[in-house]
Amino acid sequence: MAHFTGRSYNGGNRQKGEDKMSELLKMEHLVKYYGNKTSLTKALNDISLTVEQGEFTAIMGASGSGKTTLLNCISTIDRPTGGKVWIDGVCTSELKKGELADFRRNRLGFIFQEFNLLDTLTAFDNIALALQIQKCPHDKIKEKIEAVAQKLGIREVLEKYPYQLSGGQKQRVAAARAIITHPSLILADEPTGALDSKSSKDLLESLKLLNETEHTAILMVTHDAYTASYARRVIFIKDGKVFHELLKGTEERRSFFEQIMDVISLLGGDMNYAD
Numbered sequence: 001m002a003h004f005t006g007r008s009y010n011g012g013n014r015q016k017g018e019d020k021m022s023e024l025l026k027m028e029h030l031v032k033y034y035g036n037k038t039s040l041t042k043a044l045n046d047i048s049l050t051v052e053q054g055e056f057t058a059i060m061g062a063s064g065s066g067k068t069t070l071l072n073c074i075s076t077i078d079r080p081t082g083g084k085v086w087i088d089g090v091c092t093s094e095l096k097k098g099e100l101a102d103f104r105r106n107r108l109g110f111i112f113q114e115f116n117l118l119d120t121l122t123a124f125d126n127i128a129l130a131l132q133i134q135k136c137p138h139d140k141i142k143e144k145i146e147a148v149a150q151k152l153g154i155r156e157v158l159e160k161y162p163y164q165l166s167g168g169q170k171q172r173v174a175a176a177r178a179i180i181t182h183p184s185l186i187l188a189d190e191p192t193g194a195l196d197s198k199s200s201k202d203l204l205e206s207l208k209l210l211n212e213t214e215h216t217a218i219l220m221v222t223h224d225a226y227t228a229s230y231a232r233r234v235i236f237i238k239d240g241k242v243f244h245e246l247l248k249g250t251e252e253r254r255s256f257f258e259q260i261m262d263v264i265s266l267l268g269g270d271m272n273y274a275d
């Protein structure tokens, strides 16, 4: 086991000497209750965090700790009971109903555990859909898809339908669909949850490459330490609160994985241990 080199949570403030980046996502005092007076669940209990432009962040926590609720409040799929979220300086709780869909379409990309591809469209058309909605010209669509497909290693499967693809290929198509509109932020909920270890590795290498070359920020919920070790920063949630965070320095991914494992052993819970 590596020595525990993490630091106590400091409200998302960067430490001295760290890269100066600009703020992309800010949450202040996020609270989310489910239920009613007789049966109340406090899913988020006062979370304040910032994520910088281009940052690759993982959110970890045991089942029921509030990871998906947090992601849904950020993505505007769910409304927090209290507190505020800003993305690119826009306070999402101030957006009107009609503005929310446009906001999500233009600023956010989504990757879900279950891929969410349309079965009746080819991989190419699934990816193209995001651009057609934005009224991108036809020749530009082809050019953009070919470029992203090259990066993700899915050029050969673009004319296939989802049922003809492996889980790993489907998830890389979903990643292409998420990145193609150049969103400020990709939100991924357990993106490797339905994949075997080889496909998980391929997807994570692809996400890392997209993050590095396109400078798109990725916020990824996972309960898997191996998956989280691809991020530069890991935030641990317990009972709806931020419990700890780790920042990857210059060390290898494997050693970051060991640091993550150390925090998991402090947290307990049902997270994955394999590397």
Ligand SMILES: Nc1ncnc2c1ncn2[C@@H]1O[C@H](COP(=O)(O)OP(=O)(O)OP(=O)(O)O)[C@@H](O)[C@H]1O
Residues within 6 Å of the ligand: 034, 035, 041, 042, 043, 061, 062, 063, 064, 065, 066, 067, 068, 069, 070, 223
């Ligand atoms: N729609 C809902 N109605 C009532 N309670 C909910 C609802 N959604 C989530 N919860 C509760 O809120 C808490 C946090 O749930 P959440 O799904 O965010 O956890 P999670 O960390 O994503 O869990 P998992 O890893 O199992 O997906 C849990 O106690 C859950 O039962």
